[in-house]
Amino acid sequence: MQRLLRLRGEKKATDRQTDRQTDRQTDRQTDGNEGQIHRDVKSILQKLNTNKATGPDQIPAIVLKRCAAELAPILCKLFKLSYQRGVFPASWKIGCVQARHPIPKKGKKTDPTSYRPVALLSIMSKVMETVINTQLLKYLDNNNIINDRQYGFRKHRSTGDLLAYVPHLWNRAIDNHGESRVVALDISKAFDRVWHDGLLAKLAAYGLPPGRRQWLNRFLTDRSLFVVVEGCSSDVFSINACVPQGSVLSPTLFLLYINELLEITSNPIYSLADDTTLVSCMEPGKPLSSQETVRQRQQHASQINADIKTIVEWGLANKVQFDVQKTRATTLTKKSHDGLPIVEMEGHPIVESSSVKLLGININNNMSWHDHVVSIAKTASQKLGVLFRCRKLYTPEQLLLLYKAQIRPSLEYCSHVWGCAPKHSLKLLDTIQKRAIRLIDTPNLTQRTSTAWNIEGGFYHGRCSSELSQIITPQAVRTRKTREALQAHPFQVEVLTPRTSLLQHSFFWRTSTLWNQLPGNLFPDGYNLQRFKSNHSIGSWRIIFWTTVALYIVEIIVYMLFGSGEEQSWNKVIDNPGEDQPLKSQTEKTENGKQTGDVA
Numbered sequence: 299m300q301r302l303l304r305l306r307g308e309k310k311a312t313d314r315q316t317d318r319q320t321d322r323q324t325d326r327q328t329d330g331n332e333g334q335i336h337r338d339v340k341s342i343l344q345k346l347n348t349n350k351a352t353g354p355d356q357i358p359a360i361v362l363k364r365c366a367a368e369l370a371p372i373l374c375k376l377f378k379l380s381y382q383r384g385v386f387p388a389s390w391k392i393g394c395v396q397a398r399h400p401i402p403k404k405g406k407k408t409d410p411t412s413y414r415p416v417a418l419l420s421i422m423s424k425v426m427e428t429v430i431n432t433q434l435l436k437y438l439d440n441n442n443i444i445n446d447r448q449y450g451f452r453k454h455r456s457t458g459d460l461l462a463y464v465p466h467l468w469n470r471a472i473d474n475h476g477e478s479r480v481v482a483l484d485i486s487k488a489f490d491r492v493w494h495d496g497l498l499a500k501l502a503a504y505g506l507p508p509g510r511r512q513w514l515n516r517f518l519t520d521r522s523l524f525v526v527v528e529g530c531s532s533d534v535f536s537i538n539a540c541v542p543q544g545s546v547l548s549p550t551l552f553l554l555y556i557n558e559l560l561e562i563t564s565n566p567i568y569s570l571a572d573d574t575t576l577v578s579c580m581e582p583g584k585p586l587s588s589q590e591t592v593r594q595r596q597q598h599a600s601q602i603n604a605d606i607k608t609i610v611e612w613g614l615a616n617k618v619q620f621d622v623q624k625t626r627a628t629t630l631t632k633k634s635h636d637g638l639p640i641v642e643m644e645g646h647p648i649v650e651s652s653s654v655k656l657l658g659i660n661i662n663n664n665m666s667w668h669d670h671v672v673s674i675a676k677t678a679s680q681k682l683g684v685l686f687r688c689r690k691l692y693t694p695e696q697l698l699l700l701y702k703a704q705i706r707p708s709l710e711y712c713s714h715v716w717g718c719a720p721k722h723s724l725k726l727l728d729t730i731q732k733r734a735i736r737l738i739d740t741p742n743l744t745q746r747t748s749t750a751w752n753i754e755g756g757f758y759h760g761r762c763s764s765e766l767s768q769i770i771t772p773q774a775v776r777t778r779k780t781r782e783a784l785q786a787h788p789f790q791v792e793v794l795t796p797r798t799s800l801l802q803h804s805f806f807w808r809t810s811t812l813w814n815q816l817p818g819n820l821f822p823d824g825y826n827l828q829r830f831k832s833n834h835s836i837g838s839w840r841i842i843f844w845t846t847v848a849l850y851i852v853e854i855i856v857y858m859l860f861g862s863g864e865e866q867s868w869n870k871v872i873d874n875p876g877e878d879q880p881l882k883s884q885t886e887k888t889e890n891g892k893q894t895g896d897v898a
Contacts (some may be wrong), residue, residue: 335374335378336370339373342425343363344363344366346363347359348360350421351418352418353418353419353421353423354392354393354418354419354524355389355390355420357422362421376426380513381510381513384512384513384515385513386513386517389420390419390420390423391522392420392523392524393523394417395525395526396415396416397527399416401413415525416543417542417544419542424546427545427547430510430547431546437506438504444553444554444557445557445560447566447568448553448557448569449568449569450553450569450572450573451550454762457658458715458753459757460568460656461657461659462753463568464575464577465661465715465805466805467577468577468630468665469798470579470581471581472801474583474797475581475586476582477579477631478577478578479602479641480627480629481575481625481626481648482574482626482628482655482656483575483609483625485618485620486619489572491539491540491619492540492541493539494515500555500557501554518541521536521542522534522535549571552571552572556618558612562609562612563605564601564604564605565578565601565602576602576609578605582594595638596639599641603642606642620643622643622646625649626648626654627648630665635663638650658711659712659716660673665800668723670719671716671726671727675727675730678705678730681704682734685704697738705734715805718804718805770806772791788821789821790814791813792810793810
């Protein structure tokens with residue numbers, strides 16, 4: 299027994315010695331990067347938004363911004379002292395909640411829980427958090443700690459990337475004679491219920507140095523809040539759990555807290571921060587009989603139920619609560635939805651919905667985008683109606699600014715995903731766009747194809763997750779010098795032939811086909827998004843310009859050959875291109891009218 303205790307004591311002493319060596323190594327790295335940190339702090343101060351509200355310390359951003367050169371060395375010394383001693387200033391732990399403009403959430407407007415309060419923190423605290431967060435993200439990226447299926451709060455990741463990839467999996471499953479079962483999980487008060495001890499244990503498991511863990515522990519603990527309503531302040535009360543709202547470090551810490559959740563199930567979980575979706579795809583690769591389909595569905599339902607049980611157990615161990623009432627299941631298939639096996643959570647059946655809402659996009663269980671386009675058209679039309687009623691109060695420049703801020707995002711959000719909707723659905727959006735053009739007197743602002751090209755370019759050059767980059771594969775080098783090979787640009791991608799029109803109209807197949815048809819002079823040598831945007835924008839205007847010139851030349855030739863009478867007829871044909879037959883001359887109309895009158 300004494301020997302066992304002695305061995306444990308020696309192990310603890312060895313661990314403490316290793317921790318001290320790691321801390322000394324981290325301090326040496328910090329000292330070596332002191333000049334870089336000074337430049338980073340100065341850059342952060344110079345980029346502060348002066349329109350942001352001040353924190354509880356009442357130090358405005360404009361003072362920090364204009365005095366960036368003088369304050370940067372002082373703040374660097376303060377940050378270094380705070381980090382080395384593992385102490386976070388107590389005055390920076392106080393948050394001020396402004397109850398005047400809370401952010402509304404889903405639910406009844408009369409329910410206080412349907413609003414998200416806005417907490418204001420010290421601006422100097424955010425500057426230090428930005429420096430620490432940059433170093434933390436660099437460590438996480440270098441060691442590949444964050445799961446690749448996490449798309450929230452990460453560089454080169456966005457909602458558009460996740461919405462491009464996951465529906466592609468569903469379309470591919472249907473193309474392979476299968477289907478997909480989706481469970482949209484709802485985490486109750488995700489950021490407000492982060493268990494501090496559990497988070498610190500995860501940080502240790504991910505190999506963060508003890509000094510940094512101690513600093514983060516002081517950053518999280520002993521925090522407090524007070525509420526301000528119409529100039530009156532409440533008493534200060536303490537917060538025992540959560541990551542502080544409005545903090546720069548909070549999103550990264552939350553990703554580390556739920557990172558394990560994305561690795562414990564047999565079916566993949568795709569997440570954007572706390573929006574988590576369990577996806578189970580069935581791809582048999584051949585047509586199945588009715589009995590085989592039922593058997594496959596039973597097997598997939600069993601796997602999903604086992605995964606949900608694992609998720610609930612993980613939630614209990616990490617004090618994360620999943621709301622069964624708000625969790626929804628959807629089966630995306632072209633087959634019959636009758637007799638689908640029940641999916642359960644904690645003994646309660648999960649509601650089977652006819653559509654799934656993923657990051658603001660409504661997707662029907664038959665993979666149709668019509669309902670989503672109708673919903674955004676309705677929302678944009680209502681906003682545009684308000685703008686029409688207020689048009690006399692604003693100048694055209696102000697109307698354009700309001701349009702870009704309130705209406706255009708509704709029309710363009712993830713348009714590369716639902717841009718394959720039927721033409722009669724997209725006409726609803728084009729109608730709203732024309733109404734806006736008449737109101738503001740400006741050219742068309744929405745170009746769904748250009749947006750898709752820009753996103754495809756980012757995927758091609760690896761500005762995305764590894765899963766997405768594997769879909770966009772460069773085309774093999776052609777040995778034969780055919781006409782098609784000679785006209786192809788060096789950034790061609792492989793386009794496989796789909797079995798169904800559903801996959802053919804998906805983002806990757808549709809955009810890759812258009813991508814291969816682009817002229818080679820539009821592409822810069824490397825990844826340069828701004829130059830690529832400028833090139834294909836100029837290319838579009840060149841097409842419009844030369845088309846106009848060609849029509850003008852044809853009009854002159856017609857005038858020279860046939861005279862003014864035929865010129866008038868040709869102008870009418872140009873002005874009315876939708877008519878099948880050329881318009882008759884006025885003389886023919888008059889003669890026909892007389893003949894009709896004579897017959898009458």
